Amino acid sequence: MKRRTFLKSMAATGLATSLAGAGALTKQAHAKKKISFGEVKSVKVGVLSETSWFDNDNLKKHIVDYGGAMTNQYDIPWDWENAGGYMALITVTTLEGKERKILMDSGWNNDWVDYIYEMNNIPEMLKSGEIEFMVLSHWHLDHYWGIESTLKHKPDILLYAPKTYYPEDMKLLKGAHLTAKNKQGQDVHICKNDVPHTGKLVLCNPDGEKDGIYNPIPGVAIRNFDVPILLRVRGENVLYFNVKDKGIVTVTGCCHPGILSLFSYARKNFEGYKPYGCYGGLHITLFETWDPKFDDIIKGVKAFKIQKLGCNHCTGWIWAEKAAAAGVPVVKGTDKYKTYKRQSTVATASNAFLTNGDTVVF
């Protein structure tokens, strides 16, 4: 074949392919029917504990020594002394003015969780049924392994958890003592639960009970995002609140799907979408490191016009500080965390985090 002929035919095919491709593929995903899940008057989030661990370097060393971020969390002999936990108490005020309470997550180290629960009167709220149900955001150790501390006060609590559990997760929920081997081959205690869960377990998936969500209270939606997560975990439940006259508020455990993806989902799916606020770990600079992608998130949060951003836990202090400096409306915390028996080694005087003992109202 002559050079000219070959080039001509190649160019023609390339052009035809790219044009056909571009034409066919510019079609966007079909607009879906928008969901209306009701409204609430306000939402108050109490930070029970956002210190899932106290020493970042200690936690990272365990991850490094036992295989990195993809390792099964149940194979790592974590340092029990470094373990804390993540829990939040959410109080919803309905349009009728009634207060309804939800517990998000159950922490990690039972001693720490018990200490926090006692400080906040959680055992009484659980026993009396004032806390109506618990939402487990995801199956990570620092959100779930302290489950015994909740179940011992309310074994039959209604529990919403991601459907994407592993056998060890369910074993712990039903009652188990689990260990992991250290470098010397010795078994190290990593978590336990002596109080099997006896209540209703709603295993959440992206289909939801209707239109992709679970709607336990008018104005409150639980949405499951099936995303792969570090330490061989999968799937996260997110709470959405539709606050009357304000807009959509998200409350997350770790927000692995990404805070802007949550608002993007709301924009595409919720009727009358207005962005308003968020609370939770936002999973950005988890280990206080940096990446150009984190600058992207700051620009993105501003573009999405989020008006009230309360963050802590895996958000990373440096991201919160940098975001606040860039004009993101970060809700500052107080010094109350300093009165607790332990503090995180990465906490700074900037109070860019809502820390243990703080509250935020949307």
Place this chain on the structure above:
Amino acid sequence: MTNKTQTGHGFNYLLGLINLVAVFCIVWLLWYIFLNPNTVMKLYTPMYGFSLVVGFLTAIVLLNNVADYYPFPYTSSDAFGPLQRGLILTGVAFLLMLFIVYIFFWGFIGKLGVAYFSPKSIIASGGMGAEIFNARENASTALVYFFTAFLWIALFWSTGFGRWPWHQSDRGIVAWSRLFAVLFFSTIVYIILFHPHVCYLFYPAQDKAGVEPWWSEFAGTGSAFFGLGLVLCTLFWIVASELLWEGSPWKYFENEGHGTWWKGLITFVATLVLGIIILIVLLKIMTYFWDEPFMGGQYTDGPDFRFIHAGEICGFFVLAAFILKHYFNNFPNLNSLWLRATIRTLLSMGGGMLFYWFYYSPLSTFFLAKVPGIAQPGDTSLVWTILFLSIIMVQADFFEGWPMRRK
């Protein structure tokens, strides 16, 4: 990348399939020992393992495409059979990888020049995140990017210029000259496409050493995944034209069988343009499935993910192209070059999508201990793809196809 194809007659496709299965098993075994996060070495952290795997591929390409095996025999002989040749060259490639990563970058460049190439130097500089895990990941990220730039230029040079302008010289001169030329241009590519990202991996950003990623506004991300995706998409066309199109159309610009300045220039520009086209097409396909990405989006919503995912898809295409060439005799071998090149390209894309399906199916949970799902932060299919490619290249080029292909 060699260009030996038998005619379709007499080629045993079953043997090719058996060979492919054997190589898949070897890759699985290597993954299990070195990279599986739940077994022995656990190197898939992920960037540390990634840098070693791409370092090994770089060593293979350096020996094969840049040095033309100098100072080793170009081909096997009765005295130096394919088995011996393969074992020696594989050993040399492995040692070369160790030398480049641990001595040249970690111990020399990173220690005496650019700190971010050495975990120890990063830790010594102090500041936020300066501890072994993060320091090693960041140094490995820089290495992955440098190796990517090297692979692009080395493979482009091999396809575009060949031995030009040293084709009249002996092997030693060609090898050394080409090495320095490739390194020179790789360094420029690295500085422009990747260095700004690495400088902004630190807090505060090293903004006197590198500019703020210049592509962030139009790409929607400051991540160098933009450049990585572009390079990998371009590499697919370099590989496709070399392996599947039998050097066409670039070979029409040769002069008496040797590369020319024009051939090199046209190859570079044309493959880059084709790379941009396939990148755009793949981005549009992703938009169709996942809607528009947006700055700051995570997982499938992130522009950074879309770019690297386009590169990952092209990585699967490259893998399938190598398999078609080496285990299925570049099927089909029709008379019309245009027709056979088109069918092979389509087969490579189809085969690549099969690998895509495999990697994101529960099968990879079994074989690779991967968490099911797309876009897990820190997970990239490129590590498995490059490991697979490396083993194929070792067998095809170092062992000359032994034991499947015998002289």
